[in-house]
Every structure is written in structure tokens, then in C-alpha cells.
Amino acid sequence: MPEAYERHLVPVFFRPFAADLAARAAALRPRRVLELAAGTGALTSALLTAAPTASVVASDLNEAMVAAGSAREPRADWRQADAQELPFEDGDFDLVVCQFGVMFFPDRPAAYAEVRRVLAPPGRFLFNSWGPLATHGFGSAFQAALEETMPGRAPAFLEDVPHGYTNPALVASDLAAAGLTLDSADEVTLDGVAVSAASVATGFLTGTPVSAALEAREDAQSIRASVTQKMTDRLGAGSVTAAMTATVYTAHRRE
Template sequence: MPDAYERHLVPVFFRPFAADLAGRAAALRPGRVLELAAGTGALTSALLAALPGASVVATDLNDAMVAAGSAREPGAEWRQADAQRLPFGDGDFDLVVCQFGVMFFPDRPAAYAEVRRVLAPHGHFLFNSWGPLASHGFGAAFQTALEEAMPDGAPSFLDDVPHGYTDPATVTADLTTAGLTPTATEQLTLPGTADSAASVATGLLTGTPVSATVGVRDDAQAIQAAVTRRMTDLLGSGPVTAPMTATVYTARRD
């Protein structure tokens, strides 16, 4: 999964937003940075470039992601860590940053309370989350194609999890419950460009938990072919570009 994720999804979905988050992080001038849910290191790489004088600790719950990320971005310190039980001391960091990871936390207020604990006084928490699935050109096309290819019940993972935490009022309430002070909320739409619709289809089918449902079926290859054809119909052939919307949040420990 990490290899498919890195090859097909990271350049298209995550690098554009990583550049944005890294620029926002640099404006805060942190000396000690903790990244949560770092995956294979898209944001890690951008942080290291934008903050050459800072120390960056990158963490992920998944050991395979940590192994892949540490091989790609050895300039950061990599640790396996659960965001709800961080293995760091109180006040260890000036900035905690997370790109498209908070949606996966089982108990977000608990994870945010841990963020508050490891932040120094007046430190910041900077993160983003995807908007509704309909606002993500690639994701929406994929889900349409998948539902057509699997009329007996397509996985709803994209809608339920990556695009399931979209209400800013809910997010700010969770931050407040954890003792953090929300300071900024901004909706941002950026373009993603892929080599082909087929590449995105492959990434979403094999580089996400969708693979657990589709990959075990006898007709998995037929489903992948049908999804690829339909996504190409919807997005076009050759290199394809689509808009992707997310919300960026900043909170502070007082």
C-alpha cells in the first residue's frame, strides 16, 4: 500500500497542499516541529525545505509508512506513534502539524488534547482536512465509477473517512473541547494534476483501504478495468487536472 500511495496519490493529492501547509508553518517560525500522520513524507519534505533551521519529528501509526517515509526523508526523525498517546514530553514542541490525518483519529478530542499537552505555551496546531467528496474532482469521479462497477455494494471509504470530517463548526468544537483555541479557518481549493485517470484509479484501488474490499474479489481485475474506463470518460485521457477542496485550521495553546 505505501508504494502505490506514494507513486499514484502523493504527487497529485498531497504535494500541492503540503507546499501550502509548509508555507504557513514557516510563517510561525517554530524551532521544534512534530508532524502527525506523516505517511510517506510529502509534508515532511516540504517542512524540511521551508524550515531549514528547525528540528522535525515525523510520526505515523503505520509501521510501513514510517519505514517508507524515513527512507525517503532521512532529514527528519521518524517515530511510530499513536496520535492519542504521543510518546513525547509536555511542552516539547512549538508546532504540531498534520496533513489530512485528523479524519482518521478514532477520538479526535482525545488526540487534540495530546496535541495541546506536547505543545509549548503559545505553540500552534496547524492542519487540514478534505472538504465534501463532491468538492474533490478525482475522488468524486472515482466514487461514481466504483459504484457503477460494483452495483452490489461499493466501498464508501472515501465518503465516510477522508471526506467525513468536513464541518468547520464540528472541528472547532472538538479543538475547544481539547483545550485549544481555534484562531483561523480557511477553505482552500487547489488543482491536482495526474499523469492519467488510470493512475489515480490504480492509486485509490491499491493504495487505500478500498483495496481490502476490492482486492479479494474474484472480479477485482474487471472492476479495476471498469473504474479506469469510467474515470477516463469523466476526466479525460492523457494528463488530467481536477480541483480539490480542503479546509485549513490553525489553533493555539494559550
């Protein structure tokens, strides 16, 4: 999964937003940064380039992602870590960042409380989350192709998880419950450029939990072929571009 994720999804989805988030982080002039849900290191590399004097600890729950990320970005200190039980001392960092990871936390207030604990006053928490699935050109095309291929049986992972935390009021409430105050919520729309719709379809089908929902099916191969073709029909052949919307949140530790 990390290889497919890195090859097919990271350049298209995550690097454009990593540049945006890293620039925002650098403007805060951090000295010691903790990254949560770092994946294979798209934001990690952007952070180290944008804020070269900062030290960066990159963490992820998934051991395979940590192994892949540390190989790709050895300038960071990589740690396997659960965001809800961080293995760091109180006040260890002046900035915590997370790119498209908070949606996956089972207990967000608990994770945010850990963020508050490891932040030194007046530390900042900078993170983003995807907007509704309809605002993601690639994701919505993929889900439509999946539902046409598997009517009534299509996995709802994209809508329920990556695109399931879209209400700024809920985010603010979760942060407040953990002792953090939301300072800003900025909607950002950027273009993703993929070598082909088929490449993105492959990324979704093999680099996300959608793969687990299909692998046990006898018709998995035909489903993948159908979804790939339908996605190509929607987005076109050759290189494809689509708009993607996310919200960038900045919060601070409340005393």
C-alpha cells in the same frame, strides 16, 4: 500500499497542499515541529525546505509508512506513534502539524488533547482536512465510477473517512473539548495534475483501504478494469487536471 500511495496519489493530491501548509508553518517561525500522520513524507520534505532551521519529528501509526518516509526524507527524525498516545514529553514542541490525517483519528478530542499536552505555550496546531467529496475532482470521479460498477455495493470509504470531517463548527468543538482554541479556518482550492486518470484510479484501488474491500472478491480484477475505464471516460485520456478543496485550520493551546 505505501508504494502505490507514494507513486500515484502523493504527487497529485498531497504535494500541492503540502507546499501551502509548509509555507503557513514557516511563517510561524517554529523551532521544534512534530508532524502527525506523516505518511511517506510529502509535508515533511516541504517543511524542512520552508523552515530549514527547524527540527522536525515525523510520526505515523503505520510502521510501513514510517519505513518508507524515513527512507525518502532522512533529514527528519521518524517515529512510529499513535496520535492518541504520543510518546513525547509535555511541552516538547512549539508547533504540531498534520496533513490530511485528523479524519482518521478514532477519537479526535483525545488526539487533540495529546497535541495540547506536547505543545509548549503558546504553541500552535496547524492542520488540514478535505472538503466534501463533491469538491474533489478526482475523488468524486472515482467514487462515481465505483458506484456505477458496483451499484449498491461500492465501498463508502472516501465519503465516510477522508471526506467525512468537513464541518468547521464540529472541528472547533472537538478542539475546544481538548483545550485548544480555533484561530482560523481557511478554505483552499488547488489543482492536482495526474499523468492519467488510470494512474489515479490505480492509486485509489491499491493505495487506500478500498483495496482491502476488493481483494477477496473473485471479480476484483474486472471491477478494477471497469472503474479505471469509467474514470478515464469521465476525466479524459492523457494528463488530467482537477480541482481539490480542503480547509486549513490553525489553533492554539488554551491556558
